[in-house]
Amino acid sequence: MRSAPNIRWFAEITLADRATVGGKGGSLGELMRAHIAVPSGFVVTTHGFEQLIAKLENENSIRSRAQALGAQDLERTRALSEEVRQRFETAGLPESLCSDIVAAHAQLCGSDLSCPLAVRSSATAEDSEEASFAGLQDSYLWVRGPDAILKHIRSCWASLYSVPSISYRRKRAMSEDDAGIAVVVQKMVNARSAGVMFTRSPLTGDRSVITVEATWGLGSALVSGEVTPDRFVIGKITSQITAREISDKCIQHLPAENGGTKEVHTPEELRRVPAISDSELKSLADIGRKVEQHYGKPQDIEWAIDRNGEIFLLQSRPETVWSSKDKPPIATPIDNPLLHVMNIFGGRR
Numbered sequence: 001m002r003s004a005p006n007i008r009w010f011a012e013i014t015l016a017d018r019a020t021v022g023g024k025g026g027s028l029g030e031l032m033r034a035h036i037a038v039p040s041g042f043v044v045t046t047h048g049f050e051q052l053i054a055k056l057e058n059e060n061s062i063r064s065r066a067q068a069l070g071a072q073d074l075e076r077t078r079a080l081s082e083e084v085r086q087r088f089e090t091a092g093l094p095e096s097l098c099s100d101i102v103a104a105h106a107q108l109c110g111s112d113l114s115c116p117l118a119v120r121s122s123a124t125a126e127d128s129e130e131a132s133f134a135g136l137q138d139s140y141l142w143v144r145g146p147d148a149i150l151k152h153i154r155s156c157w158a159s160l161y162s163v164p165s166i167s168y169r170r171k172r173a174m175s176e177d178d179a180g181i182a183v184v185v186q187k188m189v190n191a192r193s194a195g196v197m198f199t200r201s202p203l204t205g206d207r208s209v210i211t212v213e214a215t216w217g218l219g220s221a222l223v224s225g226e227v228t229p230d231r232f233v234i235g236k237i238t239s240q241i242t243a244r245e246i247s248d249k250c251i252q253h254l255p256a257e258n259g260g261t262k263e264v265h266t267p268e269e270l271r272r273v274p275a276i277s278d279s280e281l282k283s284l285a286d287i288g289r290k291v292e293q294h295y296g297k298p299q300d301i302e303w304a305i306d307r308n309g310e311i312f313l314l315q316s317r318p319e320t321v322w323s324s325k326d327k328p329p330i331a332t333p334i335d336n337p338l339l340h341v342m343n344i345f346g347g348r349r
Contacts, residue, residue, distance in 0.1 A: 006048045006100040010041055010186075020045045022122025022182035027316050034294040036287060037312050039118070041186025042104050046124060048097050049157050049181050055094070056087050063176040066161070071170045074163070081163045088158030093150065101153065101185075102146045108187070114144045116188040116255065119152040121159055124180040136165040137181065141220060142188055142255045149185060156183045189312050190255070191304040193275040194219030195229055198319060199236070199288045200298040205321075207298060209242070210234045210285045214275040216266055217252030219302060219314070226263070227251055230275050234285045241281060246274050276305065284311060291316050 013021050013029030021029070025043035032038055056062060062084055069077050093101075109115040121137030138159035140152045159165065160181045169179060195214040200207045213222060213229040221227045227250070233243040248271050256262040276284070284303060291299050291313070298319040304312050 004100045004104075006045055006051075006097050007104045008043045008045055010038065010043070013043065019124055019180075020047065020182065022046070022124050022180075022184075023317065024120060024122035024315060025182050025184050026122075028184065028186070030294070031291065031313055031316060034290065036291060036294075037310065038314070039187040039189055039312055041108060041117075041184060043122065044101060044104075044153055044183040044185065046180040046182050048101075048153075048183075049160075051094050051097055052088070052091060052154075052157060056084075056091060059087075062161070063179075066166055066169075067176040069166065069170050071167070074167075077163055077166050077170070081161050081166055084161040085158040088154050088161070091154065093154070098150065101150060105146050105149050105185070108185070113146065116142045116144055116190075116259075117149065118184070118186050118188050119143050119149060119156060120184040120186070121156040122182040122184050123160065123165075124178075124182070125174070136162065136168055138162070141218065141261050142259055144259050148259065153183045153185070157181055188255070189304040189306050189314070191218050192216070192307050192309075193280075194302075194304040194314075195222055195275070197284060197288050197301040197303060198298070199292040199301070200319060201233075202319070202321065208236050210236055210288050212276070212281060212284060215249050215252065216270060216275045217254050217264075218261055219253075219304060220261055221251060221253040221263070226253075232276075232281055234281060236285070236289060239282050239285055241278060244274070246272060248272055249275065280305060280309070280311070287311065287313065 008017065008021055010029045010032045013026060014033060015026040015030050017029065018026040021043040028038050053062060065080055069080065106113065118139065118141050120139040123137055138156055140155065143149055143152050160179060169176065193214055193216055195212060197210060197212045199210050201209050201211055212232045212234065215222045215227050215229040222229050228247040229249070230247055231245040232241055234241050249266050250271055251263050252266050253261045254264055288301060291301060299316045300319045301316045302314040304314055306312065
């Protein structure tokens with residue numbers, strides 16, 4: 001697939017390209033190079049964002065005003081956020097940038113220009129070991145058609161100036177001139193089940209286990225905290241499932257007919273049934289071990305299983321909570337596997 005300055009395809013990027021494709025984009029390219037199944041797609045690079053923000057800066061400054069905000073100045077932060085986001089949402093795109101995105105969309109979708117896509121923010125400081133912007137910028141699911149793609153790309157750029165994102169940077173005294181954002185555009189997985197996986201226990205830091213959360217439908221129900229997922233612990237060496245906690249998954253997120261997602265009640269016969277089989281769990285754990293080996297450090301992974309039973313990874317980022325504590329003492333294996341799943345998740349980052 002042919003690239004342009006504004007467009008990079010997953011197959012040609014790595015984490016070394018984070019400055020132009022962001023953390024999420026770099027990770028997806030890295031996973032593809034490691035021969036891990038990820039939904040195909042491309043990244044609208046930070047070059048595209050810089051073109052638009054340069055145009056807006058000429059009209060009225062953005063970065064210098066954000067830089068001048070105090071970390072606790074919520075009222076002024078809200079006012080600037082509202083103004084800047086509205087400007088991004090309504091701004092016209094440079095013609096060459098628009099053409100590159102439309103051409104890449106056509107390349108990705110082929111003859112079906114209404115194929116469902118995910119449009120996901122990928123900040124340049126995102127998913128690093130020093131800082132995590134995860135959850136601070138917007139992402140959109142089940143987006144159809146080139147016009148909708150262009151609209152949601154602008155929305156992702158605008159979300160770099162959400163109140164939480166501006167506040168995060170100001171509290172850490174980060175330079176606004178260094179704040180950049182790319183956008184991932186990739187095919188949607190029509191997920192039968194989805195969830196998250198940690199290649200160490202998020203509760204104890206034990207690196208001898210893999211923990212998995214699973215729910216029916218799209219993973220957005222889990223990420224948003226609207227459903228209590230099934231939870232499992234798997235021995236990293238033995239692949240033995242050492243603990244399981246099956247929840248009542250009363251709702252699930254599914255594709256909406258006109259784009260986006262919808263919340264529906266889970267059929268009664270599925271509510272208390274595991275959203276992932278034992279064989280799928282073991283396959284997922286195998287993938288988790290492979291990803292951790294590739295990166296050389298514990299990972300926080302988002303995954304989905306499609307209606308045909310194929311496993312895809314949607315994201316992999318460094319696990320940060322316990323990694324920051326790994327300067328001795330390092331967590332050691334524990335005897336009770338239930339300690340890895342009880343009260344471990346209070347919502348996604």
